[in-house]
Structure formats: structure tokens, C-alpha cells
Amino acid sequence: MDLSFTVLNLLLIYFFFMSAQPLLELINVKKKYSTTEVLKGISLKVQKGDFIGIFGPSGSGKSTLLHIAGGLDTPTEGKVFLFNTRIDILPENERDKIRKGKVAYIFQFHYLLEDFTVWENIEIFAHLLGVEKKQIPSKVEKLLRFLRLEHRKNFKPSQLSGGERQRVAIARALVADPLLILADEPTGNLDSHQSEEIFTYFHRLNKKGITFVVVSHNENLKKFLNKTYYINDGILSDKLPS
Numbered sequence: 336m337d338l339s340f341t342v343l344n345l346l347l348i349y350f351f352f353m354s355a356q357p358l359l360e361l362i363n364v365k366k367k368y369s370t371t372e373v374l375k376g377i378s379l380k381v382q383k384g385d386f387i388g389i390f391g392p393s394g395s396g397k398s399t400l401l402h403i404a405g406g407l408d409t410p411t412e413g414k415v416f417l418f419n420t421r422i423d424i425l426p427e428n429e430r431d432k433i434r435k436g437k438v439a440y441i442f443q444f445h446y447l448l449e450d451f452t453v454w455e456n457i458e459i460f461a462h463l464l465g466v467e468k469k470q471i472p473s474k475v476e477k478l479l480r481f482l483r484l485e486h487r488k489n490f491k492p493s494q495l496s497g498g499e500r501q502r503v504a505i506a507r508a509l510v511a512d513p514l515l516i517l518a519d520e521p522t523g524n525l526d527s528h529q530s531e532e533i534f535t536y537f538h539r540l541n542k543k544g545i546t547f548v549v550v551s552h553n554e555n556l557k558k559f560l561n562k563t564y565y566i567n568d569g570i571l572s573d574k575l576p577s
């Protein structure tokens with residue numbers, strides 16, 4: 336058989352196999368705090384381009400799950416693969432190398448730096464995430480435009496509305512061009528109009544190829560999702576619990 340033909344076939348098989356690999360995979364993840372088992376064996380695959388929503392009552396383990404998925408916390412049992420690397424058994428600095436710039440978090444309480452302006456909040460994050468220095472000003476500008484924050488760039492967080500603060504947190508999360516965004520109650524403190532706006536931004540970013548896992552109580556998110564999960568009593572299901 337022609338050698339170049341065989342090599343080409345092997346390459347095609349390799350690329351097909353790699354493109355089918357999930358960005359993130361949790362296998363039978365359990366988490367116990369002293370005697371309480373919060374996660375009781377959760378498996379989840381996140382494929383490139385997914386827009387996944389996870390719903391569940393307060394205290395059901397949504398944040399715990401998201402922290403474990405992004406390597407901010409480790410499971411008591413089970414495996415977590417991020418970009419095909421098992422991260423739950425890696426030391427913190429190794430986990431950090433794998434997710435740096437590629438995985439972004441948007442938290443409910445966005446921890447903006449109160450003494451710095453909107454522009455500086457994004458700029459500082461860009462430096463921390465290793466974005467090339469020359470590229471930072473144009474990236475910050477583009478994000479401010481995209482999130483309609485240009486007129487607030489010299490404001491400090493205390494001078495912003497809840498929706499504007501959340502948009503700064505989103506800009507910060509986007510500055511290193513992540514592949515995967517993990518968002519924990521990103522509209523927790525916002526009214527329905529502001530929430531809709533945030534979900535619309537997410538939707539637009541998802542259409543550009545960014546993968547999302549969003550934990551929320553907000554039912555309006557559902558129309559944007561391609562997969563919906565529910566967490567209840569430590570178990571994840573794609574069916575609404577009865």
C-alpha cells in the first residue's frame with residue numbers, strides 16, 4: 336500500500352478522534368464534606384461548542400461541581416479530564432498551567448478590584464493571564480465596545496450598576512480568549528432585562544465557538560442552551576426531578 340496514503344488516513348483518524356474528545360469530562364465524581372456527601376457520582380461530558388446549563392435548588396452542589404470541573408477544588412472520588420489531561424490528581428500549579436487563559440470563571444460575586452478603574456480591572460487580569468503586552472490595549476478596547484462599557488472605562492466599580500459590574504467581570508473573563516467559560520449564577524443579582532442581556536452576550540460568544548457551562552436559577556437561560564441538566568440530591572440528570 337502507498338505509504339503516504341496510509342499516513343494521511345492515520346492523520347485523518349487521529350484528527351477525527353481528537354475533535355470528538357470532550358473539552359471537559361467528569362467521571363463518577365463524588366464530593367464529601369466531613370459526613371455530608373454533596374456530589375454522589377456525577378458524570379458529565381462537555382463538547383466544544385456546547386452551551387450547557389445546570390439548574391438545581393440552593394445547596395444542591397452546583398458551585399461545588401463547577402469548582403471541581405475547573406480544577407479549583409478536587410473531588411473525593413472520581414476523575415476530571417480537562418483538555419484530555421486528568422487534572423484532579425495534579426498539584427495546584429500544574430492544574431493552573433493547564434487552565435491558564437483557556438478556562439475562565441465568571442462568579443456571582445465578581446470580586447472586582449475596587450481601587451482600580453474598569454479599564455485597569457481588565458488590563459490587570461490580561462497581564463496576569465499572560466496576554467501579550469502589545470495586544471492588551473486593543474483587546475481591552477474591543478471588549479469594552481462589545482459589552483457597551485466604553486463610557487464607563489474610567490469609573491471605579493463602586494460607581495457602576497450591578498449589570499455594568501457583571502459586564503466588567505465578563506470582559507475580564509474574555510480578555511485571554513478562553514475556550515471554555517464556567518459561569519456560576521452570572522445573573523444572580525440582576526433584573527430580568529439585564530439578565531437577558533448577559534445571556535444574549537453569552538449566546539453571541541457561543542456562536543463564535545466559545546463553550547459555556549452555566550449554573551443558574553434563571554429559567555430564561557433555557558432558550559439559549561443546547562443541553563440542560565438538573566442537580567438534585569447529589570445526582571445530575573437531564574430530566575427535571577419530580
Ligand SMILES: Nc1ncnc2c1ncn2[C@@H]1O[C@H](COP(=O)(O)OP(=O)(O)OP(=O)(O)O)[C@@H](O)[C@H]1O
Pocket residue numbers: 368373391392393394395396397398399400
Ligand atoms: N467548604 C465547605 N465545607 C463544608 N460544606 C460545604 C463546603 N462548601 C460547600 N459545602 C456544602 O455543600 C453543599 C453544596 O454547596 P454549593 O455551594 O455547591 O451549593 P449550590 O448548589 O451552589 O447552592 P446555591 O444555589 O445556594 O449557590 C451545601 O450544603 C454546603 O453547605
Ligand SMILES: [Mg+2]
Pocket residue numbers: 397398399519
Ligand atoms: Mg452556588
